Amino acid sequence: MARYEGRVVFVRHAIPGEVVRARLTEGGEQAKFWRADVVEVVSASDYRRRHIWKLADSLRADEMGRLPVGGAEFGHITDQHQRRLKGQVFRDTLQRIGGISLHDLNIPQEHADGEVHVEDISRPHSNGLHWRTRVSFAVDPNGMLSMKPHRSNDLIELRGMPLAVAGIHESRIFSADFRGAHRVDAVAPGGGRDLTLVVHTVAQGQDQEGLRARLHTLASEDPSIANVLLAVAAPGSANGRPAGRRGRNQRGRRSDSTSPARVDYELLAGDRTVSEPLPVGPHRGSSAVQLRPEGFWQVHRGAPEALVGVVGEMARSAAGEAVVDLYAGAGLFSAWAAQQVGNSGRVLSVEAADASSRSAEELFAEMDQVRILQAPVERSLGDVRSFLAEDGRSAGTVVLDPPRAGAGTRVIEGLDQTDAAQIVYVSCEPSSFARDAKELISRGWRMDGLRVLDLYPNTHHMEAVASFTR
Numbered sequence: 001m002a003r004y005e006g007r008v009v010f011v012r013h014a015i016p017g018e019v020v021r022a023r024l025t026e027g028g029e030q031a032k033f034w035r036a037d038v039v040e041v042v043s044a045s046d047y048r049r050r051h052i053w054k055l056a057d058s059l060r061a062d063e064m065g066r067l068p069v070g071g072a073e074f075g076h077i078t079d080q081h082q083r084r085l086k087g088q089v090f091r092d093t094l095q096r097i098g099g100i101s102l103h104d105l106n107i108p109q110e111h112a113d114g115e116v117h118v119e120d121i122s123r124p125h126s127n128g129l130h131w132r133t134r135v136s137f138a139v140d141p142n143g144m145l146s147m148k149p150h151r152s153n154d155l156i157e158l159r160g161m162p163l164a165v166a167g168i169h170e171s172r173i174f175s176a177d178f179r180g181a182h183r184v185d186a187v188a189p190g191g192g193r194d195l196t197l198v199v200h201t202v203a204q205g206q207d208q209e210g211l212r213a214r215l216h217t218l219a220s221e222d223p224s225i226a227n228v229l230l231a232v233a234a235p236g237s238a239n240g241r242p243a244g245r246r247g248r249n250q251r252g253r254r255s256d257s258t259s260p261a262r263v264d265y266e267l268l269a270g271d272r273t274v275s276e277p278l279p280v281g282p283h284r285g286s287s288a289v290q291l292r293p294e295g296f297w298q299v300h301r302g303a304p305e306a307l308v309g310v311v312g313e314m315a316r317s318a319a320g321e322a323v324v325d326l327y328a329g330a331g332l333f334s335a336w337a338a339q340q341v342g343n344s345g346r347v348l349s350v351e352a353a354d355a356s357s358r359s360a361e362e363l364f365a366e367m368d369q370v371r372i373l374q375a376p377v378e379r380s381l382g383d384v385r386s387f388l389a390e391d392g393r394s395a396g397t398v399v400l401d402p403p404r405a406g407a408g409t410r411v412i413e414g415l416d417q418t419d420a421a422q423i424v425y426v427s428c429e430p431s432s433f434a435r436d437a438k439e440l441i442s443r444g445w446r447m448d449g450l451r452v453l454d455l456y457p458n459t460h461h462m463e464a465v466a467s468f469t470r
């Protein structure tokens with residue numbers, strides 16, 4: 001953050017302490033703050049390195065007269081310093097939004113100095129490259145896979161994506177023709193070589209036919225493409241190409257980007273299943289979770305194992321007890337919980353999305369102690385309360401892993417009214433975590449465990465796992 005004549009300017013691609021020249025990317029007299037990108041480094045930080053990805057490097061992008069692509073905005077900072085900065089952001093956000101100081105908490109050794117130490121989970125010497133098993137690409141007018149600069153609609157053609165695992169980065173999809181599509185999701189299950197593509201289109205008639213034919217050819221010529229799914233947004237549904245936050249659909253009714261999209265999926269190649277190795281539970285080693293390609297799975301190839309490890313260390317649940325897994329996806333933490341509580345315990349797994357909930361149903365079909373509930377968490381709080389109160393068992397653990405927006409007051413209030421003895425909160429967004437943590441603490445909960453993991457190297461994102469008890 002810099003100041004220019006009193007106004008705050010958020011400068012991307014700089015490192016605190018540097019002197020840089022930056023070009024304004026958003027401004028105007030009326031704007032509360034401005035945004036800018038670094039175009040020249042006058043006095044460099046000791047932690048600056050040549051950016052790991054040319055297209056995302058603001059310096060080289062400026063020489064070429066364009067903006068850098070988003071998605072690797074920390075790539076010019078040494079790995080260790082990235083984590084130091086993320087730790088500072090986490091600590092400051094907790095303080096600013098939650099009013100929570102690490103010094104006031106009874107949390108382990110690692111943060112005793114008042115700092116948040118962000119843990120590396122990537123392979124040694126990887127420079128934070130080749131960890132993404134899932135990437136969403138835009139498609140430019142020539143049908144080439146592309147990405148956008150931060151807060152811009154420009155499309156920049158890609159020849160690879162170095163944060164992605166080799167199965168995606170080195171794939172032939174970067175020379176394929178996706179004309180007729182507006183988005184392509186590439187998934188490399190288990191970080192391996194086999195690819196699943198979900199190709200999104202709003203095209204009709206001949207344009208859609210042409211796309212379908214090219215996808216058939218791509219799948220038949222490239223043996224590494226295991227599955228291809230065409231996702232066709234129904235005309236007039238509030239999906240397709242996002243044209244702005246609110247707009248009018250073809251029937252003239254108001255629609256907004258939060259309305260459920262009506263998308264029809266058509267399988268063009270493969271069997272519509274993505275098989276991800278499960279790092280836990282009775283399934284460990286021998287089996288995997290079968291996901292629908294459009295369902296949620298952690299993005300870093302090492303994340304499932306790392307997160308389950310940390311949640312397992314923090315949770316106090318024992319055999320015979322109850323665990324509730326909220327925002328459960330396909331059941332990663334439910335699988336851990338089922339193993340932890342054993343046959344005499346019980347697990348309730350709550351997830352709203354149909355694709356993920358179905359995967360969980362299949363995964364736990366033979367395990368009577370796991371109950372799957374497909375519903376929004378905010379409407380399931382009564383079920384959670386009765387589940388934890390059943391049999392008069394007092395101990396119960398809730399694993400809470402909401403999307404970026406966090407759980408929110410209603411959910412926190414609802415959880416406070418259950419018999420849960422512990423909440424293990426998994427968060428990918430420090431600000432919503434700080435807000436929810438503040439709510440919990442104001443209701444008498446204590447934060448007694450905190451780990452922050454670098455699940456998104458070369459970006460500003462991070463993942464926290466915290467324990468709350470009362």
Ligand SMILES: C[S@@+](CC[C@H](N)C(=O)[O-])C[C@H]1O[C@@H](n2cnc3c(N)ncnc32)[C@H](O)[C@@H]1O
Nearest residue numbers: 296327328329332351352353376377401402403
């Ligand atoms: C961060 S993911 C976590 C998934 C899972 N815990 C995992 O690690 O694989 C959040 C999940 O919450 C689901 N979700 C989003 N809003 C929800 C809501 N209101 N109620 C229930 N689930 C929701 C999403 O579909 C997604 O699967």
